[in-house]
Amino acid sequence: MNNTDTQQKIIDAAIAIFNEDFSAPLEKVAEKAAVTRRTLHRYFKDRNDLVMHCERDMQVKCRKSMSEAMNSSTAPLVQLENMLYAGINCGAKYSFFNKIHSRHEHQHNANNEACAEYDAMYENYKSITLQLQENGQISRHLTVEWILTLFSSVINAAVQAESIGSIARNSVKKFAWYSFSKGIGM
Amino acid sequence: MNNTDTQQKIIDAAIAIFNEDFSAPLEKVAEKAAVTRRTLHRYFKDRNDLVMHCERDMQVKCRKSMSEAMNSSTAPLVQLENMLYAGINCGAKYSFFNKIHSRHEHQHNANNEACAEYDAMYENYKSITLQLQENGQISRHLTVEWILTLFSSVINAAVQAESIGSIARNSVKKFAWYSFSKGIGM
DNA sequence: GACGTATTTCTCAAATATGAGACATGAGTT
DNA sequence: AACTCATGTCTCATATTTGAGAAATACGTC
Known part of the structure; x- marks a missing residue:
């Protein structure tokens, strides 16, 4: 899988999760995106960075x-x-x-x-x-x-x-x- | 203030907060209810207990x-x-x-x-x-x-x-x- | 003004969430 | 088969949240 695909997949998952529960742990986002939390962190510096990309x-x-x-x-x-x-x-x-x-x-x-x-x-x-x-x-x-x-x-x-x-x-x-x-x- | 009033005040605050952000820290609920987090915990055993009371x-x-x-x-x-x-x-x-x-x-x-x-x-x-x-x-x-x-x-x-x-x-x-x-x- | 109750303040231990290093694995490329 | 790149695994340090004890304080009531 292409790395921009993965990034997008995580963003989509994050939007879905955060829309329902803004303070949900990143674990849930990772789970929804079907990646490890470790992978998520390789694409996004921290929670705030992820939220900004979502926006x-x-x-x-x-x-x-x-x-x-x-x-x-x-x-x-x-x-x-x-x-x-x-x-x-x-x-x-x-x-x-x-x-x-x-x-x-x-x-x-x-x-x-x-x-x-x-x-x-x-x-x-x-x-x-x-x-x-x-x-x-x-x-x-x-x-x-x-x-x-x-x-x-x-x-x-x-x-x-x-x-x-x-x-x-x-x-x-x-x-x-x-x-x-x-x-x-x- | 009566203690049932306080309890209700906390429940109302919790409903308002959790409705917007389900995993928000209890600090926010306490803040909204204008009580200390310590007081909140005296009325509710833990987060789950509070959610149950809200329900x-x-x-x-x-x-x-x-x-x-x-x-x-x-x-x-x-x-x-x-x-x-x-x-x-x-x-x-x-x-x-x-x-x-x-x-x-x-x-x-x-x-x-x-x-x-x-x-x-x-x-x-x-x-x-x-x-x-x-x-x-x-x-x-x-x-x-x-x-x-x-x-x-x-x-x-x-x-x-x-x-x-x-x-x-x-x-x-x-x-x-x-x-x-x-x-x-x- | 003394008393009882509710609340705050301060403190701390435990639980959970966060972020990252080091290395293993696995799929795709040449 | 050797190489590359993305991802997974395992691990650990740090930050935040959680829950509660102990003493101080505020507040109404008698």
């Missing part, structure tokens, strides 16, 4: 998916739908990225690259929402903040449903979009 | 709120709305209770009191949902599982929105019910 990875992957969704159309509604699917596709990467940046402990710093990315996503999203509200395509009495919170929540729900496997994989996205779009008054 | 507390509180909601009416729709509000009122207690019982690691045991309670809530909820679907009051093409997942997610969203304070406190419940009810095709 970077999430930032890059989420940005990529989200901008693809944005570019998929000029119609805000289509963009929004594809952004929802993009979030679901990113899975834990999206969930954790959001969680970490909306935590209380996390004090925001616009100079930080990941924070800037989060801001950018937020702004993109906000402008689409406002446009839809102005056009009267979605409810005007909901706040943009609530709509964003709901957006993340529905993605979480979908990701969770997929991982539990309680719902047919191909139905999840349809359900998610149905519930979200109706939920914002479409 | 028990969540189980009792959630059951109480949920059964009140159930008894508030015989109309499924009113029951459902009040169950949503009940969940939001329980805050982290509801979120964490759900999280813990729907985790992968957690293997379910119907003999366990808390698990039984979770099952009971689930069944209650399920029967209401099915009734509404039969009556044609909500969409029939969504599965009960998805509706439950969405229910929990919307509660999480509301709880989070309240704790962040990004949305006026009295609006949150209205938004949540609006989005949830529309989201299930009402």
Whole structure:
């Protein structure tokens, strides 16, 4: 196995584990990644280094998916739908990225690259929402903040449903979009 | 301060902390509860004991709120709305209770009191949902599982929105019910 | 103001988590 | 078969977390 593969495998495992339990011992990450703790430490100096790589990875992957969704159309509604699917596709990467940046402990710093990315996503999203509200395509009495919170929540729900496997994989996205779009008054 | 007050204060703090970070050091719980770690240990034998007390507390509180909601009416729709509000009122207690019982690691045991309670809530909820679907009051093409997942997610969203304070406190419940009810095709 | 109880402070031993060196192993390359 | 590179194994030092004893202190009550 290529060494960048291993590194990525560890990062993916870490994101999955830390998303559920941020202070979980690195042993669990190693276990999930099917490597030794010793190997993990060869790739990442320490816990903090690993977390930073996770953040970077999430930032890059989420940005990529989200901008693809944005570019998929000029119609805000289509963009929004594809952004929802993009979030679901990113899975834990999206969930954790959001969680970490909306935590209380996390004090925001616009100079930080990941924070800037989060801001950018937020702004993109906000402008689409406002446009839809102005056009009267979605409810005007909901706040943009609530709509964003709901957006993340529905993605979480979908990701969770997929991982539990309680719902047919191909139905999840349809359900998610149905519930979200109706939920914002479409 | 009464000693049961202190115990409860610690449990509440623990639920809030563990909900966000399950393996967080007990120091953080003590800090949140505004007591010394030494005091915490006088009330709880060890970490596991504390977690068990948290589970028990969540189980009792959630059951109480949920059964009140159930008894508030015989109309499924009113029951459902009040169950949503009940969940939001329980805050982290509801979120964490759900999280813990729907985790992968957690293997379910119907003999366990808390698990039984979770099952009971689930069944209650399920029967209401099915009734509404039969009556044609909500969409029939969504599965009960998805509706439950969405229910929990919307509660999480509301709880989070309240704790962040990004949305006026009295609006949150209205938004949540609006989005949830529309989201299930009402 | 004395008394009992809860809590804090200080301290320390045990348990667990972290990080890394030294060497063995094993798969793939030439 | 000799070589390389990634990974595993075994080991150990250090750091952090955990749990509890002992004495000091705060707090309400009588």
